Amino acid sequence: MPDLAWMAWTWQTGLFFAGIACLLLIMTLLAIYRPETEHVGVLRIPTTRGDRLFISLLGAAFIHLAWLGLVGPGLWWASGLSLLYAAAVFRYV
Amino acid sequence: MTKTVNNRAWFFVLPVFALVAFSAVLPLMTVVNYSVQDTFGNNQFFWNGIGWFQELLDPSTELGGRFFDALWRTLLFSAIILMIEVPLGIAVALAMPREGWTVALCLVLMALPLLIPWNVVGTIWQVFARGDIGLLGWTVNQLGIDYNYTNDPIDAWVTIIVMDVWHWTSLVALLCYAGLKSIPDAYYQAARIDGASRWAIFRTIQLPKMRRVLLIAVLLRFMDSFMIYTEPFVITGGGPGNATTFLSIDLVKLALGQFDLGKAAAMSLVYNLIILAICWVFYTVMTNVDAERERVEA
Numbered sequence: 001m002p003d004l005a006w007m008a009w010t011w012q013t014g015l016f017f018a019g020i021a022c023l024l025l026i027m028t029l030l031a032i033y034r035p036e037t038e039h040v041g042v043l044r045i046p047t048t049r050g051d052r053l054f055i056s057l058l059g060a061a062f063i064h065l066a067w068l069g070l071v072g073p074g075l076w077w078a079s080g081l082s083l084l085y086a087a088a089v090f091r092y093v
Numbered sequence: 094m095t096k097t098v099n100n101r102a103w104f105f106v107l108p109v110f111a112l113v114a115f116s117a118v119l120p121l122m123t124v125v126n127y128s129v130q131d132t133f134g135n136n137q138f139f140w141n142g143i144g145w146f147q148e149l150l151d152p153s154t155e156l157g158g159r160f161f162d163a164l165w166r167t168l169l170f171s172a173i174i175l176m177i178e179v180p181l182g183i184a185v186a187l188a189m190p191r192e193g194w195t196v197a198l199c200l201v202l203m204a205l206p207l208l209i210p211w212n213v214v215g216t217i218w219q220v221f222a223r224g225d226i227g228l229l230g231w232t233v234n235q236l237g238i239d240y241n242y243t244n245d246p247i248d249a250w251v252t253i254i255v256m257d258v259w260h261w262t263s264l265v266a267l268l269c270y271a272g273l274k275s276i277p278d279a280y281y282q283a284a285r286i287d288g289a290s291r292w293a294i295f296r297t298i299q300l301p302k303m304r305r306v307l308l309i310a311v312l313l314r315f316m317d318s319f320m321i322y323t324e325p326f327v328i329t330g331g332g333p334g335n336a337t338t339f340l341s342i343d344l345v346k347l348a349l350g351q352f353d354l355g356k357a358a359a360m361s362l363v364y365n366l367i368i369l370a371i372c373w374v375f376y377t378v379m380t381n382v383d384a385e386r387e388r389v390e391a
Contacts, residue, residue: 007123008130008138017122045381058373061366068143069150075143 020057027053041093052093056086121365127358134352145359156356160363162335163343167319170254170339174318177258179311182265183303187295189270200270203263215327218256222328242329246336249329253337256324261317265310272303304382312375319368340364 027050030036038046047055060082067078128145130138151157189199206214224230224241233240242252276298284294322341325331331338331346338346344364348357 006136007119008126008132008136010126010129010140013122013126013129016125045377046384054373058366058370062370065146065150065363065366068146073143073147 023053043093047093049090052090055093056082056089059085059089124358124361127354128362129355131355141355145355146363149356149359149363156360159335159338159343160340160360163338163340164367166337167321167339167341170250170321171315171318173254174257174261175311175314177254178262178265178314179307181258181262182310183269183307185262185266186269186273186303187299189266191274200267203267206260206263207267209260211323212327214256214260215324218252218259218324219328222252244333246333249333249337253325253328256328257318257321260324261314265314268306268310269303272306273299276302305379308375308379308382312372312379315371315375316368319371 030049036049038048040046060079063082063085064075064078067075067081071077127138129140129142131141131144132138145156148154148156149160152161185203189203190196209217221227222230222242224234230240230242239245240248242248280298281294284298289297320341321339322345325337325339326342326345329337331342340360344357344360347353347360
């Protein structure tokens with residue numbers, strides 16, 4: 001087992017990356033068992049599930065940053081907003 | 094017809110995955126880890142939660158102030174670079190010869206600046222623009238214009254912008270030239286028969302045919318100018334004062350000068366996210382412009 005102490009892991013960041021890894025795993029499994037075709041939404045560009053996940057994650061990062069900069073701490077609200085945003089992206093984009 | 098699915102191909106991709114994991118994913122994960130902690134050296138870290146991000150996004154703090162200043166400076170620099178280099182590159186490409194021995198000469202001359210390493214370009218211009226021994230600086234001063242890039246912010250900006258234009262306009266020009274060369278002669282003949290003006294030919298034939306290479310040129314020039322580091326570091330070192338301290342220079346000062354790993358990690362993550370968002374927009378536009386054209390042509 002390589003020594004990963006230099007990476008300065010904390011359980012919070014571990015949980016964060018585990019979440020991302022789980023999302024990628026779910027997307028892979030979905031791609032294998034429920035193949036899909038691209039669809040065109042409000043952005044008028046063809047997107048796959050992976051594209052929509054990427055847009056959701058990138059948007060979520062900016063929502064958290066904007067909340068932190070404009071409103072203040074209390075990031076649970078930003079997380080809730082991000083979930084709503086992700087749902088909207090998966091539904092309409 | 095059944096499609097053959099051969100999963101063995103994945104094994105050929107594995108080395109790339111391993112390489113990217115070691116060169117990009119693991120370092121990025123470390124940066125995320127650092128961004129929520131503070132260190133006083135000796136590889137000991139203390140939990141700081143979202144503290145650095147909070148400070149970074151608040152312009153009234155020291156960290157936030159310098160971050161936003163550097164961000165606006167970098168965006169302004171990229172905007173100026175794009176506004177100068179793209180039209181100039183197109184103009185140069187249009188003026189370049191289409192046939193004969195001068196083509197090769199032009200291409201070699203245009204490619205020369207692209208072959209020079211960044212730090213050498215910086216050093217060349219640092220000496221070239223000096224008021225006492227530099228040809229450019231000395232000449233400008235002799236013309237009666239007070240020019241000194243080491244203590245005047247405007248002069249420093251002008252020097253860096255002119256240097257970047259000298260270094261990279263030929264990339265835009267060469268890309269546009271490639272786009273122009275792909276236009277069949279028949280298009281020009283048809284335009285001549287219709288009595289089209291020079292401007293009409295440019296607007297309706299040349300510009301649309303150059304659209305794809307232009308998008309690539311804009312993307313490349315934006316990314317390069319947004320992450321510019323070496324040349325301003327060599328020429329001005331981020332000065333005078335902080336006048337040419339772009340994001341990348343500020344980041345290095347923070348991480349390697351002050352060894353504030355937590356702050357630097359938070360700053361680089363936000364920097365990274367901005368680049369990711371802009372590149373995604375560019376990439377999406379680029380791929381969809383193509384798809385749109387294929388649909389129209391089909």
